[in-house]
Amino acid sequence: MPTFVYMTRCDGCGQCVDICPSDIMHIDPKLRRAYNIEPNMCWECYSCVKACPHNAIDVRGYADFAPLGHSVRVIRDEEKGVIAWRIKSRNGETDLNLLAPITTKPWGKHIPQLKDVQGPNKDMRDSQLLFNEPKYIRMDEGDIHTLESNGLKMKAGVYY
Amino acid sequence: MPKTILEDNIDILVCGAGLGGTGAAFEARYWGQDKKIVIAEKANIDRSGAVAQGLYAINCYMGTRFGENNPEDHVRYARIDLMGMVREDLLFDMARHVDSTVHQFEEWGLPLMRDPKTGAYQREGRWQIMIHGESYKPIVAEAAKKSADKVFNRICVTHLLMDDSKENRVAGAVGFNVRTGDYHVFKSKAVIVAAGGASNIFRPRSVGEGAGRVWYAPWSSGSAYGLLIGAGAKMTQMENRIVLARFKDGYGPVGAYFLHLKTYTQNCNGEEYESKWFPDLQKMVGKEYLDPEAAHLTHRPIPTCLRNHALINEVNAGRGPIHMVTMEAFQDPHLEEIGWHNFLGMTVGQAVLWAATDVNPKYENPELTTSEPYVMGSHATGSGAWCSGPEDVSPPEYFWGYNRMTTVEGLFGAGDAVGGTPHAFSSGSFTEGRIAAKAACMYIDDGKAEGIRISQEQIERRKQQIFKPMEHYKVYRNEIVAGDVNPNYINPRQGLDRLQKLMDEYAGGATVNYMTNDKLLHIGLKKLKTLEEDLEKIAAKDVHELLRAWELKHRTLASESVMHHTLFRKETRWPGYYYRGDAMKLDDENWHVLTVSRRDPQTGEYTMEKAPCYHLVGDDE
Numbered sequence: 023m024p025t026f027v028y029m030t031r032c033d034g035c036g037q038c039v040d041i042c043p044s045d046i047m048h049i050d051p052k053l054r055r056a057y058n059i060e061p062n063m064c065w066e067c068y069s070c071v072k073a074c075p076h077n078a079i080d081v082r083g084y085a086d087f088a089p090l091g092h093s094v095r096v097i098r099d100e101e102k103g104v105i106a107w108r109i110k111s112r113n114g115e116t117d118l119n120l121l122a123p124i125t126t127k128p129w130g131k132h133i134p135q136l137k138d139v140q141g142p143n144k145d146m147r148d149s150q151l152l153f154n155e156p157k158y159i160r161m162d163e164g165d166i167h168t169l170e171s172n173g174l175k176m177k178a179g180v181y182y
Numbered sequence: 183m184p185k186t187i188l189e190d191n192i193d194i195l196v197c198g199a200g201l202g203g204t205g206a207a208f209e210a211r212y213w214g215q216d217k218k219i220v221i222a223e224k225a226n227i228d229r230s231g232a233v234a235q236g237l238y239a240i241n242c243y244m245g246t247r248f249g250e251n252n253p254e255d256h257v258r259y260a261r262i263d264l265m266g267m268v269r270e271d272l273l274f275d276m277a278r279h280v281d282s283t284v285h286q287f288e289e290w291g292l293p294l295m296r297d298p299k300t301g302a303y304q305r306e307g308r309w310q311i312m313i314h315g316e317s318y319k320p321i322v323a324e325a326a327k328k329s330a331d332k333v334f335n336r337i338c339v340t341h342l343l344m345d346d347s348k349e350n351r352v353a354g355a356v357g358f359n360v361r362t363g364d365y366h367v368f369k370s371k372a373v374i375v376a377a378g379g380a381s382n383i384f385r386p387r388s389v390g391e392g393a394g395r396v397w398y399a400p401w402s403s404g405s406a407y408g409l410l411i412g413a414g415a416k417m418t419q420m421e422n423r424i425v426l427a428r429f430k431d432g433y434g435p436v437g438a439y440f441l442h443l444k445t446y447t448q449n450c451n452g453e454e455y456e457s458k459w460f461p462d463l464q465k466m467v468g469k470e471y472l473d474p475e476a477a478h479l480t481h482r483p484i485p486t487c488l489r490n491h492a493l494i495n496e497v498n499a500g501r502g503p504i505h506m507v508t509m510e511a512f513q514d515p516h517l518e519e520i521g522w523h524n525f526l527g528m529t530v531g532q533a534v535l536w537a538a539t540d541v542n543p544k545y546e547n548p549e550l551t552t553s554e555p556y557v558m559g560s561h562a563t564g565s566g567a568w569c570s571g572p573e574d575v576s577p578p579e580y581f582w583g584y585n586r587m588t589t590v591e592g593l594f595g596a597g598d599a600v601g602g603t604p605h606a607f608s609s610g611s612f613t614e615g616r617i618a619a620k621a622a623c624m625y626i627d628d629g630k631a632e633g634i635r636i637s638q639e640q641i642e643r644r645k646q647q648i649f650k651p652m653e654h655y656k657v658y659r660n661e662i663v664a665g666d667v668n669p670n671y672i673n674p675r676q677g678l679d680r681l682q683k684l685m686d687e688y689a690g691g692a693t694v695n696y697m698t699n700d701k702l703l704h705i706g707l708k709k710l711k712t713l714e715e716d717l718e719k720i721a722a723k724d725v726h727e728l729l730r731a732w733e734l735k736h737r738t739l740a741s742e743s744v745m746h747h748t749l750f751r752k753e754t755r756w757p758g759y760y761y762r763g764d765a766m767k768l769d770d771e772n773w774h775v776l777t778v779s780r781r782d783p784q785t786g787e788y789t790m791e792k793a794p795c796y797h798l799v800g801d802d803e
Contacts, residue, residue: 024391043225043234044394044401045336045360045729059726062393063400066531067235083531083538084392087431092537094530098316105316107526111537120522124317127291130324136211137329147624150275150572152616153212158282160247167246167253167278168574173801174254176271176577178794180774182262182470 024061024084025070031078032056038070038079072098072105100129184358184649186365186641189332193217194622195370196330196615197339197355197409198224198377200231200319201608202560202597204326205283205615206374206622211329213623219330222337222357222368224377224729225401227323231378232399233608237315238527239306239437240294241607243284244277248302253277256309257798260605263485265471265755265768267419267776268564269602270798271571271580275617276603276610283613284311292321307441308481309605316527322612336360339405340648340732342373342413342593347635352413352593354636356644363725365645371631372592372622376615379558379565379598380404380740382678384423385686385693386554388431395531397426397433398556401733406566406599407557408736411743414783415588416568418601418776418793420740421747423555424563425696425759427493429506430549434532436506438524443511447493447550449501456484459492466757467768486562490552490758494695504550508543518544554692555760557744559598560611563759565744566601568778568793569594572617577796584625586618589780592631594618602776651722651731658721671721674730677713681734684709685741689748690760699763703749710742714786739781742788747777750790 025047027038032055038047039056046060047070056079058064071079083092091112098105103125109118136153149166156166169175194210196203199221210219223230244251256277257270288294293314295304303311327333339357346353354370381398394400411417428436439445449455457474464472467488477484493504512518521543525533535541541548559566567588571580586594596618597611606614625631658670666673672680685691688706690698698706717735722728753769754762775792782789 024394041226041229043230043399045225045726048726061391064391064394065235065400066395066534067229067399068530069229069234081530081534083534084388084390084395084431086388086390086392088392088535088538090538092534094526094534094537096526100317107533109522109533109537111540111542113540115540116537116542118522120519120526122314122316122523122527123293124314125291125321126293129291130328133290133325133328135328136208137215139212141215142213147213147627150278150574152279152282152620153209154286155279155282158285159279160281161285162247167274169274169798172252172254174274174798175801176575176796177799178577178796180266180470180770181797181799182258182266 024064025058025079025081027056028078028080029055031076033076035075037073037075041069041073043067043069068096071096098124184363184365186367186645188367189220190369191218192220192354192368192370193372193626194219194619195355195368195373196221197373197375198405199227199326200376200378200597201233201322201611202599202615203376204322205612206376206596206619207326208329209616210619210623213620217623217626220368220370221326221330221333222339222355223333223335224338224360226335227326227333228320231319232402233319234399235530236527237313237318237608238524239310239312240284240609241310241437242280242605242610243303243309243311244281245302246281251308254798254800259309259483261797263483263562264564264604265467265485265487266774267422267755267795268604269571269580270796271576272569272600272603274575274798275572276606276613279617280609280613283616284609290321290325292318306438310437310441312442314527318608334366337366338729338732339409341644342409343369343636343640344413345634346637346640347633350414351591351634353634356641356648358648358728360725360729365648367641369636371626371634372594374594374596374615374618374622375406375409375599376596377405377409377599378402379406379556380737381556383557383681383685383737383741384554384691385682387692392431395431395433397428397553398558402558403733403736404557404740405736407740407743410567410588410595410599411739411781412783413590413593414780415590415593416778416780417743418566418568418778420557420565420743420779421751421777422563422565422756423557423744423759424561425490425555426553427490427550428553429532430551432529432532432535433553434525434529438520439506439508443517443521445506445508445511447504447506449496450503451501455496455501456489456492459495463488463491463757466754466766468770471768487756487758493550494552494758498695505547506550507547509545509547512544552692555690555696557740559601559603560606562604564602564604566599567595569600579794580796585621586614587621587625592625594622651720651728654719655721655723671719672716673721674727674734677717677720677734680713681738681741684713689745696760697763698748698760700749703745707745710738710745714738743779743781746779746788746790750777
């Protein structure tokens with residue numbers, strides 16, 4: 023579906039160019055505004071739509087199977103931690119407003135800086151444990167699962 | 183010639199920062215607090231990889247904490263779903279760590295839904311938990327950015343660098359900036375390839391713009407395979423492509439519909455159709471793999487490929503289309519909302535399509551179809567590199583020193599790059615990245631990366647090779663008046679069309695009902711060889727086309743591997759994913775093995791071998 027950009031809303035800021043995973047939002051050198059240079063490599067992922075500060079980008083369903091006259095619009099707000107969608111069908115009978123959370127914490131604040139945490143000791147290095155384990159596996163004092171702890175063997179052949 | 187930008191003295195280089203790569207970069211900092219950790223990402227790490235647009239579920243969570251499952255339960259599930267062909271050491275290892283990953287995600291702010299009655303995470307199915315995951319990727323990207331010394335966005339990594347002092351040891355990677363066109367050289371002691379699987383190697387069902395609405399992301403260019411195969415790493419299970427039964431055209435997800443909304447399928451006459459195909463199918467695959475009665479009693483799943491087989495055959499019998507019965511579930515306004523949220527959270531295009539075609543699932547049952555095939559290693563299929571497993575689990579054939587290390591020293595994999603580990607999904611891929619990162623740090627600490635030497639010749643040779651498509655364009659463009667028809671070159675789109683057509687017709691794509699055989703594969707391989715020759719003459723008019731040219735080269739390397747593996751395995755192991763018309767039965771006597779290949783980087787010759795298939799067996803079995 024490819025995305026398209028409204029001429030009067032785009033100011034050429036390039037946020038969409040920076041975020042597009044497919045590298046298809048480019049700035050037109052003459053008009054100095056963004057556009058989709060390769061619609062058949064667009065996944066309709068809405069990354070650019072969400073990133074546009076002027077709501078200048080929208081989506082028109084893929085021409086080979088989607089009729090005209092529909093709309094799926096979105097506003098994503100990192101500060102409030104929510105995303106709001108509005109879906110309107112071609113015949114107007116479906117008109118849905120849907121809201122969903124995108125995070126439960128202030129952005130990035132609860133991710134540890136692993137450079138500063140207590141580093142692993144030799145026992146931990148020699149074990150199968152990863153960071154925060156075994157604690158985080160079950161949020162209790164139990165240890166990691168092994169073949170022995172779970173009464174298992176690896177055997178070649180067909181066993182089922 | 184373009185400018186060369188060198189990043190030297192890297193300890194851990196992560197190529198590709200989707201879920202696997204972000205997990206690797208994050209964890210590497212813990213085991214290598216003083217190490218230099220660098221990420222090279224083709225797009226922007228905040229929205230890259232297959233999870234760029236979000237997910238509405240985490241499909242791999244044990245829930246041992248809530249008494250739900252143990253790791254071995256998941257191994258048995260993945261084993262039966264893949265008709266026995268998995269690396270159970272790697273699966274067990276991923277499954278025993280994956281919950282610690284998910285619990286950290288929750289702490290970082292990813293909204294995991296809870297069951298109000300039990301307080302446990304809201305289950306969608308036995309392995310799936312429901313999330314509000316629109317920002318899943320930006321959240322894990324924050325973690326990776328915190329751990330990495332540097333993140334290079336918009337770098338298309340084209341090749342791995344190899345050590346010139348010791349054979350079969352990795353030494354870094356090279357690529358180019360898709361915006362500036364600069365040449366980038368990364369010299370590194372260890373490399374973790376966490377690039378993506380392959381969409382768009384088989385001709386898609388869509389015929390125009392919709393070619394972008396592939397099931398797996400269009401930017402998943404098989405670079406996980408292109409990079410590893412190009413470096414001479416052994417690959418496994420590359421024949422095991424996946425076909426998805428999804429909502430027609432939009433390829434919207436069906437997991438939540440089946441599992442949570444309890445929708446079901448029927449043919450055009452409103453009849454249940456799956457079970458009537460099972461008796462014949464059971465003759466093809468044997469009772470060990472398809473036993474509907476046992477499945478009913480024990481909740482053992484019917485393998486995904488076999489359910490595809492029933493759908494494909496019902497359509498071929500003239501009773502299509504297949505419908506998803508939504509009209510019952512959608513009467514409940516809460517479930518109706520979940521149905522729409524599910525698309526908005528991970529496949530917005532399906533919501534767009536239903537809006538465009540006035541589909542209201544409350545009053546009409548939408549159509550399903552089977553997709554074109556995809557090659558990847560983290561969904562219900564396990565293509566990827568042949569990697570070492572963990573010391574305490576792996577039998578000798580599966581173990582050579584470092585967990586998730588490929589057969590090239592110092593070269594590790596995660597996510598789609600690792601073979602034999604289906605059903606890892608997002609959380610399992612992140613977990614595999616963490617496992618690989620720890621092992622890569624150990625590899626360096628053990629002194630295994632000492633004395634690496636990279637010749638200037640290698641660096642220059644790769645540079646010439648990388649930018650050749652742009653040179654080629656400059657040389658021959660003015661021989662013609664205008665347009666894209668030139669006797670001296672093809673452009674990346676033309677090359678991709680040719681690849682997709684030949685893979686479709688000779689390697690079992692959608693238009694031939696997923697059918698191939700020995701003869702077709704031999705013809706296909708021949709055509710692929712000439713395509714490879716023509717790719718030496720591919721032309722790129724700008725840096726963006728250069729990106730597409732290298733994506734195509736990676737896709738082509740992956741495709742060649744798929745063909746060789748498909749040719750090697752003389753049986754039909756996964757009816758519904760593909761059929762060997764000359765060997766229509768599953769053959770456990772000869773083929774209860776994993777297929778392993780190596781492409782000689784110098785000659786391009788393939789060698790194939792069988793590796794034993796080990797299973798986890800309980801004390802009481």
